[in-house]
Amino acid sequence: MTAPALPRRAVLRLPSLRGYPPLDRAAFATVGLLLFVVAFGPLLAPHDPYSVDLGRALLPPSAEHWFGTDASGRDVLSRVLVGARPTILGSLTAVVASALIGVTVAAVATLSPRWLDEALMRICDVALSLPIMVMALGISVALGPSLRSAIIAMLLSWWPSFARLARAEMRTTMAATYVEAARITGVSRWRLMTRHVLPNSLDSVYVQVTLEIGGATLIMAGLSFVGAGAQPPSAEWGAMVETGSRFLTSAWWTAVVPGAVIALTALAFALAGDALRARTDGREAR
Numbered sequence: 001m002t003a004p005a006l007p008r009r010a011v012l013r014l015p016s017l018r019g020y021p022p023l024d025r026a027a028f029a030t031v032g033l034l035l036f037v038v039a040f041g042p043l044l045a046p047h048d049p050y051s052v053d054l055g056r057a058l059l060p061p062s063a064e065h066w067f068g069t070d071a072s073g074r075d076v077l078s079r080v081l082v083g084a085r086p087t088i089l090g091s092l093t094a095v096v097a098s099a100l101i102g103v104t105v106a107a108v109a110t111l112s113p114r115w116l117d118e119a120l121m122r123i124c125d126v127a128l129s130l131p132i133m134v135m136a137l138g139i140s141v142a143l144g145p146s147l148r149s150a151i152i153a154m155l156l157s158w159w160p161s162f163a164r165l166a167r168a169e170m171r172t173t174m175a176a177t178y179v180e181a182a183r184i185t186g187v188s189r190w191r192l193m194t195r196h197v198l199p200n201s202l203d204s205v206y207v208q209v210t211l212e213i214g215g216a217t218l219i220m221a222g223l224s225f226v227g228a229g230a231q232p233p234s235a236e237w238g239a240m241v242e243t244g245s246r247f248l249t250s251a252w253w254t255a256v257v258p259g260a261v262i263a264l265t266a267l268a269f270a271l272a273g274d275a276l277r278a279r280t281d282g283r284e285a286r
Contacts, residue, residue: 020275027271034265037084045078049235058251068253070244072233076257083235083258086147088265091216094154099209101155102162107198109163110170111189121167124160132157133219140228147236150220150229158212165208169201176200203280211273214266221262237262 020028037044047065053073061068067076109120127135132154139153173179174197182196223229224238232239237258244254 020279024271024275027268027275030264030268031272034084034088034268037081038088041081041084045075045081047075047078049074049078049082050233058247058254060251061253067257068251070240070254071247071251076240076253079235079240080237080258080261083237083240084261086230086234087217087220087237087262088213090147090151091154091213091220094151094220095158095209095212095216097155098158098212099162099205101159102164103166103198103202103205105159105163106166106170107193109167110174110197111193121164124163127157127160128164130157133222136219136223137226137228140223145228145231147224147230147234150223153223153228154216154219158216161212162205162208166201166205169204170197173197173201207273207277207280209273210269210276214269214273217262217265217269 051074053069056069056073057071059065059069059073065075065077067080070076070079105120105124109117112120135157136150136153139156140149143149143152170193179192179196182192187195220229221236221238221241224231224234224236225242227242230236230239232243240258241255241262244251244256244258248255
């Protein structure tokens with residue numbers, strides 16, 4: 001009897017956008033535009049985002065200042081473009097690092113004795129029982145308000161969800177026929193994990209990362225809004241909303257513009273992640 005052939009190592013491949021409905025295409029295009037702004041935002045800014053000019057404070061949108069100016073006379077458009085990097089890149093860093101920790105914990109749990117597996121999963125359950133925003137807020141305050149503290153707080157709050165997801169996928173893959181065949185041939189457990197189980201268990205994690213970036217952006221902005229994240233005069237979107245909220249009735253653009261960009265970013269990443277999940281699950285309609 002011939003042993004079953006081992007499958008090729010799984011690689012995430014994004015299909016052509018022709019296979020997606022118009023709304024999903026728009027989401028992918030928006031995500032691409034946001035990532036472009038993250039990379040080149042400072043070069044695209046028409047004005048110095050940190051240059052204070054009190055004589056031009058709270059100017060309404062105009063040809064010179066498309067989104068107006070804030071209470072310090074700084075161009076809102078320039079600050080939004082520059083603020084994409086700390087907000088989105090910080091959220092992306094927190095989510096990707098959380099995924100790496102979660103996958104590592106899941107791999108250890110899958111290969112460990114039952115008692116250690118159960119202990120690790122109970123730790124995840126306890127962490128998941130707490131609201132992520134509350135947990136992240138407490139950690140960020142304990143570390144001291146800053147953008148770095150916000151990223152660390154989100155990382156420590158988010159990894160259990162990835163650990164749970166990855167562990168479920170790895171358990172399913174471990175029961176596959178080709179894994180049993182590799183085990184029979186004498187492949188060690190860690191080589192089995194790194195060569196066969198892990199590469200074929202990450203599709204859901206890739207999709208979940210995309211889904212979580214939108215939520216992470218909201219939490220990152222929320223931490224800055226309550227003073228536990230990036231601090232003024234940082235051009236971070238949440239901090240901009242907090243500063244602009246004081247002038248909401250007289251200069252609405254100082255808070256509405258960065259707030260609308262936060263909402264657009266969260267929506268775009270959520271739709272893009274949902275489209276990838278639907279394609280991964282083999283569904284064409286949601």
